[in-house]
Amino acid sequence: MERDRLAAFLRTRREALQPEDVGLPRGRRRRTGGLRREEVAALSDMSTDYYSRLEQQRGPHPSEQMLAAIARGLRLSLDERDHLFRLAGYATPRRVLRADHINPGMMRIFDRLEDTPAQVVNLLGETLTQTRLAIALLGDDSRHTGLARSLHYRWFTDPATRRSYPEEDHPTHSRLFAASLHDAYTREGRGSRAAAIVDALLAVSPEFAEIWREHPILGPYCAPKRIQHPQVGLLELDCQTLVDPDQSQALLVYTAVPGSESYEKLQLLSVLGDQRI
Missing domain, CATH: 3.30.450.180 (Beta-Lactamase)
Incomplete structure (x- = not known):
């Protein structure tokens, strides 16, 4: 597991994703250009603390289920999802009919x-x-x-x-x-x-x-x-x-x-x- 590269990848994808991309209001007081960590955590059905620790290179080794949830929350493409799995030390998921990854x-x-x-x-x-x-x-x-x-x-x-x-x-x-x-x-x-x-x-x-x-x-x-x-x-x-x-x-x-x-x-x-x- 490459913690530093995994953290950097998550951060760049979070910062590139805009509130409008996921159906969230931007709001007048938003200072960050992309999504907040707590927003990505909510989209991924996990705690803010868990997701934040991954970006801070101090979290646990995420399971394949958690990675799939993050990939969905960050709206990753299939190629980006596969890269996320490799950074976490897993083989890339098979691209089959029942795949849970949504385009x-x-x-x-x-x-x-x-x-x-x-x-x-x-x-x-x-x-x-x-x-x-x-x-x-x-x-x-x-x-x-x-x-x-x-x-x-x-x-x-x-x-x-x-x-x-x-x-x-x-x-x-x-x-x-x-x-x-x-x-x-x-x-x-x-x-x-x-x-x-x-x-x-x-x-x-x-x-x-x-x-x-x-x-x-x-x-x-x-x-x-x-x-x-x-x-x-x-x-x-x-x-x-x-x-x-x-x-x-x-x-x-x-x-x-x-x-x-x-x-x-x-x-x-x-x-x-x-x-x-």
């Missing part, structure tokens, strides 16, 4: 959607980040681990996952999720994480197995959705998708027609916050 351009757009339900997902249905209103609408999907990180896996194995959607819409979602996994499996092949999810579902879900045998083809990834929320009831939402081809990730943005009942319910959710029943 900086995607993050810049995401950061400007603070008051909108939006999330970044990969093609396995793993949620990489969500806005506060997306958590209020859909729940915190980033909390899951293992195969359950994939919404597609949870859909066929966890009945609670289906409660967010009207029962009459379940067949449509089942085909969509199976088709998405079929597309990912075709891209990644045997031995991939997509293959592991498919194999697990074939073993436990007759519904998935039946759809899989039909070789479902992926259509529009995020068509209009009806979401059954436990507090505000049924919402009818449009879903716009921005796909990042290099990362095989998509930014999903949920909106409602202004003045509609669903629009009013989204406004109510923004007040209720992420406290779902």
